[in-house]
Amino acid sequence: NAGVTQTPKFQVLKTGQSMTLQCAQDMNHEYMSWYRQDPGMGLRLIHYSVGAGITDQGEVPNGYNVSRSTTEDFPLRLLSAAPSQTSVYFCASSFSAYNSPLHFGNGTRLTVT
Amino acid sequence: KNEVEQSPQNLTAQEGEFITINCSYSVGISALHWLQQHPGGGIVSLFMLSSGKKKHGRLIATINIQEKHSSLHITASHPRDSAVYICARHTRMNRDDKIIFGKGTRLHILP
Numbered sequence: 001n002a003g004v005t006q007t008p009k010f011q012v013l014k015t016g017q018s019m020t021l022q023c024a025q026d027m028n029h030e031y032m033s034w035y036r037q038d039p040g041m042g043l044r045l046i047h048y049s050v051g052a053g054i055t056d057q058g059e060v061p062n063g064y065n066v067s068r069s070t071t072e073d074f075p076l077r078l079l080s081a082a083p084s085q086t087s088v089y090f091c092a093s094s095f096s097a098y099n100s101p102l103h104f105g106n107g108t109r110l111t112v113t
Numbered sequence: 114k115n116e117v118e119q120s121p122q123n124l125t126a127q128e129g130e131f132i133t134i135n136c137s138y139s140v141g142i143s144a145l146h147w148l149q150q151h152p153g154g155g156i157v158s159l160f161m162l163s164s165g166k167k168k169h170g171r172l173i174a175t176i177n178i179q180e181k182h183s184s185l186h187i188t189a190s191h192p193r194d195s196a197v198y199i200c201a202r203h204t205r206m207n208r209d210d211k212i213i214f215g216k217g218t219r220l221h222i223l224p
Contacts, residue, residue, distance in 0.1 A: 033212065042216035043199065050210050058211060090156060098143035098203050101158035102212070 002026050006091050006105030013081040013112045021076040021108050023091030029103070031094045032074040033058070034066065036087040037107075043090065049074055081112045116140065117202050119215035127223050132187040134218045136200035145183050146201040146212065147174050156199070159185070192222045 007022045023032065033048035035058075045058030049068040063085060065077040074093075078085060091105040118137045126132055136145070147160040160167050160174040162183075167174050171190075176183040187194055201214040 031210070035214075040216065043201075043214040045211055045213065048211065056210070059213070088154065092156075098205055098210075099161070099163070101161045102146060102148070102201075103158065104148075104156040107154050107156075 004091055004093055004103050004105040006108055008108060009106065011108060011110050013078070013110065015081060015083060015112060017081050018077065018079050019081065021078075021089055021091075021110075023074045023076065023105060024072050025093040025103070026072065027093065027095070027103065028071060029093035029095050030071070031096055032068065033092050034064070034074070034076045035090045035092065036060065037090060038087050046076065083112045086110060086112045116213050117200060117215035119200055119218050121218060122216070123219045123221075125221045125223065126190055128191055130190050130222075132190050132194070132220065134185045134198050134200075134220070136183045136185070136215055138181050138202045140202075140204055142178075142181075142202045143205045144203040145176050146203065147183075147185050148199040148201065150197040150199060150217070152196070159198075190222045192224050195220055195222050
């Protein structure tokens with residue numbers, strides 16, 4: 001079982017560039033979510049999805065788009081990268097957010113110059 | 114204001130000591146998660162609970178729903194327990210289905 005697979009592990013972007021962070025899980029989990037982790041801030045929810053075709057905003061959604069066309073995949077798109085988006089990004093999934101444990105990907109360290 | 118407050122922020126203890134990390138939250142919850150993040154960055158789930166107490170090895174998690182408070186205990190602590198411990202609350206309200214995290218407690222166990 002691969003669990004939650006996040007790619008890439010590292011990425012450097014220039015201001016204004018766009019990119020997609022990939023997240024895939026093979027556990028048939030309904031709930032998937034994206035977080036960013038900044039020093040002193042803890043993990044903050046960007047977007048989440050409770051199933052294919054359903055997405056919703058978290059605490060810090062501005063500058064990010066998501067889609068959930070399949071149960072397995074939940075990509076995060078940065079439309080026009082800004083230095084404020086320099087962070088470590090984690091994807092997580094669970095069978096259900098309220099009664100099953102979270103499984104995290106290994107993270108993507110993104111630097112925007 | 115973070116809706117999930119953890120204390121202490123940092124904790125250094127000697128090997129073998131009993132460790133307690135506290136988590137308070139401000140709204141009703143569906144579940145409370147405890148997670149561990151090692152210096153390498155990977156995050157693993159330790160517990161998910163909505164009432165009472167759970168135990169796994171030397172780790173014990175408790176929750177008091179009325180007081181909106183949870184604790185994570187580590188018995189016979191060991192240097193390999195050194196990590197950041199994070200609590201997170203899940204609340205289902207109207208259409209919201211969010212998990213909100215505390216800022217974490219950095220634990221350092223000295224040999």
